[in-house]
Amino acid sequence: MTRKVLALLHKDILLELRQKHTFYGILLYIASTVFVLYLSMPESPDAQVWNSLFWVIQLFVCVNTVAKSFLQESRGRMLYFYSITSPRAFIIGKMIYNMLLMLLMSLVSLIFFFVFLENPVSDSLLFVGIVMLGGLGLSLVFTLMSAIAAKAQQNAALIAILGFPVILPQLLLLMRLSKAAFGEVFRDGAVWQLAGLVGLFDLLVLVLAVVLFPYLWKD
Amino acid sequence: MVQKSWWKILSFVLLVYTIVAGFLLEVPRLFILNETIRNLYFHVCMWFAMMILFGVSFFYSIKYLRGFHYRNDVFASSFAAVGSLFGVLGYLTGVLWVSVTWVTDQGQSLASVLKEPKLIGAAIALLIYGAYFVLRGSFTDIDKRARISAVYNIFAFAMLFPSIWIIPRLVGSLHPGAPGSDSGNPALDRNDMDAGMRMVFYPAVIGWTLIGIWIATLKIRVALLKDKILMHV
Numbered sequence: 001m002t003r004k005v006l007a008l009l010h011k012d013i014l015l016e017l018r019q020k021h022t023f024y025g026i027l028l029y030i031a032s033t034v035f036v037l038y039l040s041m042p043e044s045p046d047a048q049v050w051n052s053l054f055w056v057i058q059l060f061v062c063v064n065t066v067a068k069s070f071l072q073e074s075r076g077r078m079l080y081f082y083s084i085t086s087p088r089a090f091i092i093g094k095m096i097y098n099m100l101l102m103l104l105m106s107l108v109s110l111i112f113f114f115v116f117l118e119n120p121v122s123d124s125l126l127f128v129g130i131v132m133l134g135g136l137g138l139s140l141v142f143t144l145m146s147a148i149a150a151k152a153q154q155n156a157a158l159i160a161i162l163g164f165p166v167i168l169p170q171l172l173l174l175m176r177l178s179k180a181a182f183g184e185v186f187r188d189g190a191v192w193q194l195a196g197l198v199g200l201f202d203l204l205v206l207v208l209a210v211v212l213f214p215y216l217w218k219d
Numbered sequence: 220m221v222q223k224s225w226w227k228i229l230s231f232v233l234l235v236y237t238i239v240a241g242f243l244l245e246v247p248r249l250f251i252l253n254e255t256i257r258n259l260y261f262h263v264c265m266w267f268a269m270m271i272l273f274g275v276s277f278f279y280s281i282k283y284l285r286g287f288h289y290r291n292d293v294f295a296s297s298f299a300a301v302g303s304l305f306g307v308l309g310y311l312t313g314v315l316w317v318s319v320t321w322v323t324d325q326g327q328s329l330a331s332v333l334k335e336p337k338l339i340g341a342a343i344a345l346l347i348y349g350a351y352f353v354l355r356g357s358f359t360d361i362d363k364r365a366r367i368s369a370v371y372n373i374f375a376f377a378m379l380f381p382s383i384w385i386i387p388r389l390v391g392s393l394h395p396g397a398p399g400s401d402s403g404n405p406a407l408d409r410n411d412m413d414a415g416m417r418m419v420f421y422p423a424v425i426g427w428t429l430i431g432i433w434i435a436t437l438k439i440r441v442a443l444l445k446d447k448i449l450m451h452v
Contacts, residue, residue: 144374151367152357161353165346166375169382172339201381208377212370215284219363 004085008093012069016101026065030109033057038116047120047182054113055134055175058106059167062138065105066098067159069143070150082218091213095143095206102139106131120182127181133198134174140205141167147216170201226429233426237264240419247416258316260419264427265309269344270383272302272431277376280369290443292365295372296355297438301431303348310341340383347375361449 016023037053045053073081081090110131121127145163152158177194180186221228241260249256276298283291354371358364 148354148367148371151363152354158354158357162350162371165343165350166378168339168343168346169378197385201378204377204381208374212374215366215370 001086001089004089005093005096008085008090009097012093012097022068026061026105027108029064030057030061030105030112033060034109034112034116041117044118044120050113050117050120051175051178051182053117054109055171055178057109057113058131058134058138059164059171061105061109062102062135062142063160063163065102066139066142066146067149068146069094069098070146073150078217087214087217088210090217091143091147091209094147095140095209098139098143099136102135103132106135122183123181127178130174130178130181130195133177133195134170137170137174137198137202137205138167140202140209141170144205144209144213147213151216151219170198173198173201227433230426230429230433233422234430237419237423237426241423244419245415255316255319256416258312259416260423262309262312262316263420264423265305265312266341267424268428268431269302269305269309271428272298272305272435273344273348273376273379275432275435276302277372280372280376283365283369284373287362287366289361289365289446289449292369293439293442293446295369297435297442299348299351299372300438301435303345303352304434305427305431306341306345306348310345313338313341343382344379347379351375 034057037057041049041053107128110128142159142163145159145166148162149158173194177191177198180191237260241257246254246256276295279291279295279298282288283295351368351372355364355368358367
Protein backbone atom coordinates (compact mmCIF):
# COMPACT_ATOMS: atom_id res chain seq x y z
CA MET A 1 0.00 0.00 0.00
CA THR A 2 2.69 2.47 1.06
CA ARG A 3 4.77 1.49 -1.93
CA LYS A 4 1.84 2.04 -4.27
CA VAL A 5 1.11 5.44 -2.77
CA LEU A 6 4.75 6.45 -3.08
CA ALA A 7 4.90 5.27 -6.66
CA LEU A 8 1.78 7.27 -7.57
CA LEU A 9 3.17 10.30 -5.78
CA HIS A 10 6.43 9.91 -7.64
CA LYS A 11 4.57 9.71 -10.94
CA ASP A 12 2.59 12.88 -10.21
CA ILE A 13 5.68 14.83 -9.20
CA LEU A 14 7.56 13.58 -12.26
CA LEU A 15 4.67 14.64 -14.50
CA GLU A 16 4.66 18.06 -12.88
CA LEU A 17 8.39 18.46 -13.44
CA ARG A 18 8.10 17.44 -17.08
CA GLN A 19 5.12 19.62 -17.84
CA LYS A 20 6.26 22.75 -16.12
CA HIS A 21 3.79 24.97 -17.95
CA THR A 22 0.92 24.16 -15.57
CA PHE A 23 3.09 24.86 -12.54
CA TYR A 24 4.24 28.19 -13.92
CA GLY A 25 0.69 28.88 -14.99
CA ILE A 26 -0.49 28.74 -11.38
CA LEU A 27 2.43 30.85 -10.23
CA LEU A 28 1.51 33.45 -12.81
CA TYR A 29 -2.13 33.22 -11.76
CA ILE A 30 -1.19 34.02 -8.15
CA ALA A 31 1.16 36.81 -9.17
CA SER A 32 -1.35 38.50 -11.45
CA THR A 33 -4.22 38.17 -8.98
CA VAL A 34 -2.22 39.74 -6.19
CA PHE A 35 -0.97 42.42 -8.58
CA VAL A 36 -4.55 43.30 -9.52
CA LEU A 37 -5.37 43.53 -5.83
CA TYR A 38 -2.35 45.73 -5.29
CA LEU A 39 -3.46 48.13 -8.01
CA SER A 40 -7.12 48.19 -6.98
CA MET A 41 -6.67 48.47 -3.23
CA PRO A 42 -6.02 51.67 -1.34
CA GLU A 43 -2.59 52.08 0.24
CA SER A 44 -2.01 49.47 2.96
CA PRO A 45 -5.42 47.87 3.58
CA ASP A 46 -6.26 47.27 7.21
CA ALA A 47 -5.70 43.86 8.76
CA GLN A 48 -9.29 42.69 8.53
CA VAL A 49 -9.59 43.38 4.81
CA TRP A 50 -6.14 41.93 4.18
CA ASN A 51 -7.10 38.76 6.02
CA SER A 52 -10.35 38.14 4.17
CA LEU A 53 -8.76 38.96 0.79
CA PHE A 54 -5.95 36.57 1.53
CA TRP A 55 -8.26 33.66 2.28
CA VAL A 56 -10.52 34.30 -0.68
CA ILE A 57 -7.46 34.31 -2.94
CA GLN A 58 -6.28 31.09 -1.28
CA LEU A 59 -9.63 29.53 -2.13
CA PHE A 60 -9.32 30.40 -5.82
CA VAL A 61 -5.67 29.40 -5.96
CA CYS A 62 -6.66 26.04 -4.50
CA VAL A 63 -9.42 25.50 -7.03
CA ASN A 64 -6.96 26.22 -9.84
CA THR A 65 -4.16 24.15 -8.36
CA VAL A 66 -6.17 21.07 -7.53
CA ALA A 67 -8.71 21.18 -10.36
CA LYS A 68 -6.48 19.55 -12.91
CA SER A 69 -5.50 16.61 -10.70
CA PHE A 70 -8.32 14.43 -11.98
CA LEU A 71 -9.23 16.28 -15.14
CA GLN A 72 -5.78 15.67 -16.59
CA GLU A 73 -6.13 11.89 -16.29
CA SER A 74 -7.43 10.60 -19.59
CA ARG A 75 -9.87 7.72 -19.77
CA GLY A 76 -7.21 5.39 -21.04
CA ARG A 77 -4.83 6.23 -18.28
CA MET A 78 -7.56 5.72 -15.68
CA LEU A 79 -8.15 2.25 -17.13
CA TYR A 80 -4.46 1.57 -16.69
CA PHE A 81 -4.65 2.67 -13.05
CA TYR A 82 -7.59 0.34 -12.40
CA SER A 83 -5.47 -2.58 -13.39
CA ILE A 84 -2.38 -1.77 -11.35
CA THR A 85 -3.50 -0.08 -8.15
CA SER A 86 -6.25 0.15 -5.54
CA PRO A 87 -8.61 3.13 -5.24
CA ARG A 88 -7.44 3.88 -1.69
CA ALA A 89 -3.80 4.11 -2.72
CA PHE A 90 -4.80 6.25 -5.68
CA ILE A 91 -6.79 8.83 -3.71
CA ILE A 92 -4.23 8.99 -0.89
CA GLY A 93 -1.46 9.53 -3.44
CA LYS A 94 -3.44 12.29 -5.12
CA MET A 95 -4.23 13.92 -1.79
CA ILE A 96 -0.64 13.93 -0.62
CA TYR A 97 0.50 15.32 -3.94
CA ASN A 98 -2.13 18.07 -3.95
CA MET A 99 -1.31 18.85 -0.35
CA LEU A 100 2.36 19.36 -1.15
CA LEU A 101 1.53 21.46 -4.20
CA MET A 102 -0.96 23.57 -2.27
CA LEU A 103 1.46 24.13 0.64
CA LEU A 104 4.01 25.41 -1.85
CA MET A 105 1.45 27.65 -3.55
CA SER A 106 0.24 28.94 -0.18
CA LEU A 107 3.76 30.02 0.68
CA VAL A 108 4.16 31.68 -2.70
CA SER A 109 0.91 33.61 -2.40
CA LEU A 110 1.82 34.61 1.16
CA ILE A 111 5.12 36.02 -0.09
CA PHE A 112 3.33 37.92 -2.87
CA PHE A 113 0.88 39.31 -0.33
CA PHE A 114 3.72 40.41 1.95
CA VAL A 115 5.56 42.07 -0.93
CA PHE A 116 2.65 43.83 -2.63
CA LEU A 117 0.17 44.51 0.14
CA GLU A 118 2.48 45.19 3.09
CA ASN A 119 2.46 43.03 6.15
CA PRO A 120 -0.14 43.67 8.83
CA VAL A 121 0.65 40.36 10.55
CA SER A 122 2.21 40.77 13.96
CA ASP A 123 3.15 37.13 14.49
CA SER A 124 4.39 35.99 11.09
CA LEU A 125 5.48 32.52 12.15
CA LEU A 126 2.07 31.74 13.63
CA PHE A 127 0.39 33.04 10.49
CA VAL A 128 2.56 30.83 8.28
CA GLY A 129 1.47 27.91 10.44
CA ILE A 130 -2.19 28.81 10.04
CA VAL A 131 -1.76 29.24 6.29
CA MET A 132 -0.20 25.78 6.07
CA LEU A 133 -3.07 24.31 8.06
CA GLY A 134 -5.54 26.08 5.79
CA GLY A 135 -3.79 24.96 2.62
CA LEU A 136 -3.95 21.39 3.87
CA GLY A 137 -7.69 21.49 4.48
CA LEU A 138 -8.44 23.26 1.20
CA SER A 139 -6.42 20.82 -0.87
CA LEU A 140 -8.03 17.78 0.77
CA VAL A 141 -11.59 18.95 0.16
CA PHE A 142 -10.95 20.07 -3.40
CA THR A 143 -9.17 16.85 -4.33
CA LEU A 144 -12.35 14.92 -3.62
CA MET A 145 -14.48 17.57 -5.35
CA SER A 146 -12.23 17.37 -8.38
CA ALA A 147 -12.71 13.59 -8.42
CA ILE A 148 -16.49 14.08 -8.40
CA ALA A 149 -16.45 16.83 -11.01
CA ALA A 150 -14.22 14.79 -13.30
CA LYS A 151 -16.92 12.10 -13.39
CA ALA A 152 -19.52 14.66 -14.40
CA GLN A 153 -17.46 15.57 -17.48
CA GLN A 154 -17.57 19.17 -16.41
CA ASN A 155 -14.85 21.63 -15.87
CA ALA A 156 -13.60 23.71 -12.99
CA ALA A 157 -16.92 25.50 -12.63
CA LEU A 158 -18.53 22.45 -11.10
CA ILE A 159 -15.64 22.06 -8.64
CA ALA A 160 -16.32 25.54 -7.34
CA ILE A 161 -20.06 24.95 -7.06
CA LEU A 162 -19.58 21.67 -5.21
CA GLY A 163 -16.68 22.75 -3.06
CA PHE A 164 -17.51 26.24 -1.87
CA PRO A 165 -20.42 25.42 0.44
CA VAL A 166 -18.49 22.49 1.89
CA ILE A 167 -15.32 24.48 2.52
CA LEU A 168 -17.09 27.56 3.90
CA PRO A 169 -17.15 26.51 7.58
CA GLN A 170 -13.44 25.71 7.49
CA LEU A 171 -12.69 28.98 5.77
CA LEU A 172 -14.61 30.91 8.40
CA LEU A 173 -12.75 29.06 11.15
CA LEU A 174 -9.43 29.85 9.48
CA MET A 175 -10.27 33.53 9.08
CA ARG A 176 -11.17 33.62 12.74
CA LEU A 177 -8.02 31.73 13.69
CA SER A 178 -5.81 34.07 11.66
CA LYS A 179 -6.87 36.93 13.87
CA ALA A 180 -4.62 35.39 16.52
CA ALA A 181 -1.68 36.25 14.28
CA PHE A 182 -2.95 39.81 13.88
CA GLY A 183 -2.47 40.45 17.57
CA GLU A 184 -6.04 39.85 18.66
CA VAL A 185 -6.06 38.38 22.13
CA PHE A 186 -7.90 35.09 22.41
CA ARG A 187 -9.06 33.49 25.60
CA ASP A 188 -6.77 30.75 26.95
CA GLY A 189 -6.71 27.68 24.76
CA ALA A 190 -9.14 29.10 22.20
CA VAL A 191 -6.48 29.16 19.49
CA TRP A 192 -5.72 25.48 20.02
CA GLN A 193 -9.39 24.69 20.15
CA LEU A 194 -9.96 26.33 16.77
CA ALA A 195 -6.84 24.76 15.26
CA GLY A 196 -7.93 21.39 16.61
CA LEU A 197 -11.34 21.83 15.05
CA VAL A 198 -9.80 22.57 11.65
CA GLY A 199 -7.61 19.50 12.12
CA LEU A 200 -10.65 17.39 12.90
CA PHE A 201 -12.36 18.65 9.76
CA ASP A 202 -9.29 17.55 7.75
CA LEU A 203 -9.39 14.14 9.38
CA LEU A 204 -13.08 13.81 8.57
CA VAL A 205 -12.46 14.69 4.93
CA LEU A 206 -9.62 12.20 4.74
CA VAL A 207 -11.71 9.38 6.20
CA LEU A 208 -14.69 10.17 3.98
CA ALA A 209 -12.47 10.32 0.92
CA VAL A 210 -10.94 6.95 1.63
CA VAL A 211 -14.36 5.43 2.25
CA LEU A 212 -16.16 7.04 -0.68
CA PHE A 213 -13.56 7.14 -3.44
CA PRO A 214 -13.85 3.44 -4.35
CA TYR A 215 -17.44 4.19 -5.46
CA LEU A 216 -16.30 7.10 -7.57
CA TRP A 217 -13.47 5.69 -9.46
CA LYS A 218 -15.02 3.06 -11.69
CA ASP A 219 -17.32 4.02 -14.52
CA MET B 220 -57.00 2.29 4.68
CA VAL B 221 -56.65 3.66 8.18
CA GLN B 222 -53.98 1.14 9.00
CA LYS B 223 -51.92 2.24 6.02
CA SER B 224 -52.38 5.96 6.23
CA TRP B 225 -52.86 6.63 9.93
CA TRP B 226 -49.78 8.84 9.97
CA LYS B 227 -51.15 11.02 7.19
CA ILE B 228 -54.32 11.55 9.21
CA LEU B 229 -52.20 12.17 12.31
CA SER B 230 -50.15 14.74 10.42
CA PHE B 231 -53.32 16.53 9.27
CA VAL B 232 -54.85 16.53 12.75
CA LEU B 233 -51.62 17.72 14.37
CA LEU B 234 -51.18 20.55 11.88
CA VAL B 235 -54.76 21.72 12.32
CA TYR B 236 -54.16 21.61 16.07
CA THR B 237 -50.86 23.50 15.64
CA ILE B 238 -52.43 26.28 13.62
CA VAL B 239 -55.52 26.65 15.78
CA ALA B 240 -53.81 26.27 19.15
CA GLY B 241 -50.70 28.09 17.97
CA PHE B 242 -52.63 31.21 17.13
CA LEU B 243 -55.24 31.09 19.91
CA LEU B 244 -53.68 29.72 23.09
CA GLU B 245 -52.03 31.86 25.72
CA VAL B 246 -48.30 32.49 25.26
CA PRO B 247 -45.91 34.14 27.72
CA ARG B 248 -45.45 37.85 27.08
CA LEU B 249 -41.75 38.47 26.73
CA PHE B 250 -39.88 41.68 26.06
CA ILE B 251 -39.24 42.30 22.31
CA LEU B 252 -40.62 38.87 21.36
CA ASN B 253 -44.22 39.64 22.32
CA GLU B 254 -46.67 37.77 20.12
CA THR B 255 -44.00 36.78 17.57
CA ILE B 256 -43.12 33.94 19.94
CA ARG B 257 -45.85 32.01 18.12
CA ASN B 258 -43.47 31.78 15.18
CA LEU B 259 -41.67 29.11 17.20
CA TYR B 260 -44.36 26.64 16.14
CA PHE B 261 -43.48 27.24 12.51
CA HIS B 262 -39.87 28.45 12.20
CA VAL B 263 -38.20 25.93 14.51
CA CYS B 264 -40.30 23.06 13.18
CA MET B 265 -39.15 23.80 9.63
CA TRP B 266 -35.53 23.25 10.64
CA PHE B 267 -36.40 20.11 12.56
CA ALA B 268 -38.21 18.74 9.54
CA MET B 269 -35.37 19.80 7.24
CA MET B 270 -32.68 18.07 9.28
CA ILE B 271 -34.76 14.91 9.56
CA LEU B 272 -35.49 14.86 5.81
CA PHE B 273 -31.82 15.43 4.94
CA GLY B 274 -30.94 12.69 7.40
CA VAL B 275 -33.31 10.30 5.64
CA SER B 276 -31.83 11.33 2.28
CA PHE B 277 -28.32 10.64 3.64
CA PHE B 278 -29.48 7.22 4.86
CA TYR B 279 -30.85 6.30 1.43
CA SER B 280 -27.65 7.47 -0.27
CA ILE B 281 -25.67 5.07 1.90
CA LYS B 282 -28.21 2.38 1.14
CA TYR B 283 -27.82 3.07 -2.58
CA LEU B 284 -24.06 2.61 -2.43
CA ARG B 285 -24.50 -0.70 -0.63
CA GLY B 286 -26.74 -2.33 -3.20
CA PHE B 287 -26.99 -0.01 -6.24
CA HIS B 288 -30.77 -0.25 -6.34
CA TYR B 289 -32.16 2.60 -8.39
CA ARG B 290 -35.14 2.91 -5.99
CA ASN B 291 -32.88 4.15 -3.21
CA ASP B 292 -31.54 6.93 -5.39
CA VAL B 293 -35.08 8.11 -6.11
CA PHE B 294 -35.75 8.08 -2.37
CA ALA B 295 -32.56 10.02 -1.60
CA SER B 296 -33.15 12.74 -4.17
CA SER B 297 -36.85 13.18 -3.29
CA PHE B 298 -36.14 13.54 0.42
CA ALA B 299 -33.35 16.01 -0.35
CA ALA B 300 -35.72 18.05 -2.52
CA VAL B 301 -38.42 18.24 0.14
CA GLY B 302 -35.75 18.97 2.78
CA SER B 303 -34.58 21.93 0.70
CA LEU B 304 -38.16 23.18 0.46
CA PHE B 305 -38.42 23.10 4.25
CA GLY B 306 -35.05 24.85 4.49
CA VAL B 307 -36.31 27.68 2.31
CA LEU B 308 -39.49 27.91 4.39
CA GLY B 309 -37.40 27.95 7.56
CA TYR B 310 -35.37 30.79 6.12
CA LEU B 311 -38.47 32.77 5.19
CA THR B 312 -40.12 32.34 8.58
CA GLY B 313 -36.79 33.26 10.16
CA VAL B 314 -36.55 36.45 8.12
CA LEU B 315 -40.07 37.38 9.21
CA TRP B 316 -39.06 36.85 12.80
CA VAL B 317 -35.80 38.75 12.45
CA SER B 318 -37.46 41.72 10.88
CA VAL B 319 -39.52 42.36 14.02
CA THR B 320 -37.10 41.28 16.73
CA TRP B 321 -33.44 41.75 15.79
CA VAL B 322 -33.87 44.71 13.51
CA THR B 323 -34.63 47.30 16.11
CA ASP B 324 -34.98 51.03 15.95
CA GLN B 325 -31.22 51.50 15.94
CA GLY B 326 -31.31 51.52 12.19
CA GLN B 327 -28.97 48.67 11.30
CA SER B 328 -29.52 47.12 7.91
CA LEU B 329 -30.95 43.66 7.43
CA ALA B 330 -27.70 42.59 5.76
CA SER B 331 -25.65 43.26 8.87
CA VAL B 332 -28.12 41.36 11.03
CA LEU B 333 -28.19 38.36 8.73
CA LYS B 334 -24.44 37.75 9.06
CA GLU B 335 -25.13 35.34 11.87
CA PRO B 336 -23.37 32.02 12.48
CA LYS B 337 -26.66 30.12 12.64
CA LEU B 338 -27.85 31.72 9.43
CA ILE B 339 -24.54 30.99 7.74
CA GLY B 340 -24.97 27.34 8.69
CA ALA B 341 -28.45 27.34 7.21
CA ALA B 342 -27.22 29.04 4.05
CA ILE B 343 -24.47 26.44 3.71
CA ALA B 344 -27.08 23.70 3.97
CA LEU B 345 -29.14 25.22 1.18
CA LEU B 346 -26.06 25.82 -1.01
CA ILE B 347 -24.92 22.23 -0.53
CA TYR B 348 -28.25 20.83 -1.64
CA GLY B 349 -28.37 23.33 -4.49
CA ALA B 350 -24.99 21.96 -5.59
CA TYR B 351 -26.35 18.44 -5.18
CA PHE B 352 -29.12 19.13 -7.68
CA VAL B 353 -26.77 20.90 -10.09
CA LEU B 354 -24.53 17.84 -9.93
CA ARG B 355 -27.48 15.55 -10.61
CA GLY B 356 -28.45 17.69 -13.56
CA SER B 357 -25.07 17.35 -15.19
CA PHE B 358 -25.32 13.60 -15.86
CA THR B 359 -27.07 11.83 -18.66
CA ASP B 360 -26.39 8.29 -17.50
CA ILE B 361 -28.80 7.57 -14.63
CA ASP B 362 -26.69 4.92 -12.89
CA LYS B 363 -23.67 7.15 -12.91
CA ARG B 364 -25.80 10.07 -11.73
CA ALA B 365 -27.14 7.99 -8.84
CA ARG B 366 -23.70 6.81 -7.79
CA ILE B 367 -21.82 10.09 -7.98
CA SER B 368 -24.57 12.13 -6.38
CA ALA B 369 -24.87 9.59 -3.57
CA VAL B 370 -21.17 10.08 -2.88
CA TYR B 371 -21.58 13.85 -2.84
CA ASN B 372 -24.68 13.63 -0.65
CA ILE B 373 -22.88 11.53 1.95
CA PHE B 374 -19.81 13.74 1.92
CA ALA B 375 -21.78 16.97 2.08
CA PHE B 376 -24.08 15.79 4.85
CA ALA B 377 -21.13 14.64 6.94
CA MET B 378 -19.51 18.06 6.49
CA LEU B 379 -22.76 19.91 7.09
CA PHE B 380 -23.38 18.49 10.51
CA PRO B 381 -20.29 19.93 12.20
CA SER B 382 -20.88 23.28 10.56
CA ILE B 383 -24.45 23.55 11.77
CA TRP B 384 -24.02 22.13 15.25
CA ILE B 385 -20.50 23.19 16.26
CA ILE B 386 -19.63 26.54 14.78
CA PRO B 387 -22.67 28.49 16.00
CA ARG B 388 -21.88 27.29 19.51
CA LEU B 389 -18.31 28.56 19.34
CA VAL B 390 -18.97 32.10 18.28
CA GLY B 391 -21.28 34.70 19.63
CA SER B 392 -24.69 35.03 18.08
CA LEU B 393 -28.01 36.69 18.62
CA HIS B 394 -29.72 33.44 17.82
CA PRO B 395 -30.60 31.22 20.78
CA GLY B 396 -28.00 28.53 21.39
CA ALA B 397 -24.89 30.70 21.29
CA PRO B 398 -22.44 30.84 24.20
CA GLY B 399 -23.41 33.59 26.56
CA SER B 400 -27.11 33.11 26.15
CA ASP B 401 -28.60 30.85 28.78
CA SER B 402 -30.04 28.25 26.42
CA GLY B 403 -27.69 25.49 25.32
CA ASN B 404 -29.91 23.78 22.81
CA PRO B 405 -32.59 26.08 21.51
CA ALA B 406 -36.04 24.54 21.77
CA LEU B 407 -34.79 21.23 23.16
CA ASP B 408 -34.03 22.39 26.68
CA ARG B 409 -37.00 21.74 28.94
CA ASN B 410 -36.37 24.87 30.96
CA ASP B 411 -36.41 26.97 27.83
CA MET B 412 -40.04 26.77 27.15
CA ASP B 413 -43.25 27.45 28.95
CA ALA B 414 -45.29 24.30 29.64
CA GLY B 415 -48.21 25.57 27.60
CA MET B 416 -46.00 26.24 24.62
CA ARG B 417 -44.49 22.79 24.83
CA MET B 418 -48.00 21.38 24.49
CA VAL B 419 -48.18 22.93 21.04
CA PHE B 420 -44.53 22.79 20.02
CA TYR B 421 -43.91 19.04 20.22
CA PRO B 422 -47.03 18.09 18.24
CA ALA B 423 -46.09 20.80 15.74
CA VAL B 424 -42.64 19.27 15.17
CA ILE B 425 -44.17 15.86 14.59
CA GLY B 426 -46.90 17.25 12.34
CA TRP B 427 -44.55 19.24 10.10
CA THR B 428 -42.08 16.38 9.82
CA LEU B 429 -44.85 13.96 8.87
CA ILE B 430 -46.21 16.27 6.21
CA GLY B 431 -42.66 16.57 4.83
CA ILE B 432 -42.42 12.80 4.61
CA TRP B 433 -45.85 12.69 3.00
CA ILE B 434 -44.84 15.13 0.28
CA ALA B 435 -41.64 13.15 -0.26
CA THR B 436 -43.52 9.87 -0.64
CA LEU B 437 -45.80 11.46 -3.24
CA LYS B 438 -42.75 12.67 -5.16
CA ILE B 439 -41.21 9.24 -4.93
CA ARG B 440 -44.36 7.58 -6.26
CA VAL B 441 -44.46 9.91 -9.24
CA ALA B 442 -40.77 9.39 -9.96
CA LEU B 443 -41.05 5.62 -9.69
CA LEU B 444 -44.06 5.58 -12.03
CA LYS B 445 -42.16 7.68 -14.55
CA ASP B 446 -39.18 5.36 -14.46
CA LYS B 447 -41.17 2.16 -14.39
CA ILE B 448 -39.91 1.12 -17.81
CA LEU B 449 -36.32 1.47 -16.68
CA MET B 450 -36.65 -0.55 -13.55
CA HIS B 451 -38.11 -3.83 -14.86
CA VAL B 452 -38.89 -4.96 -11.35
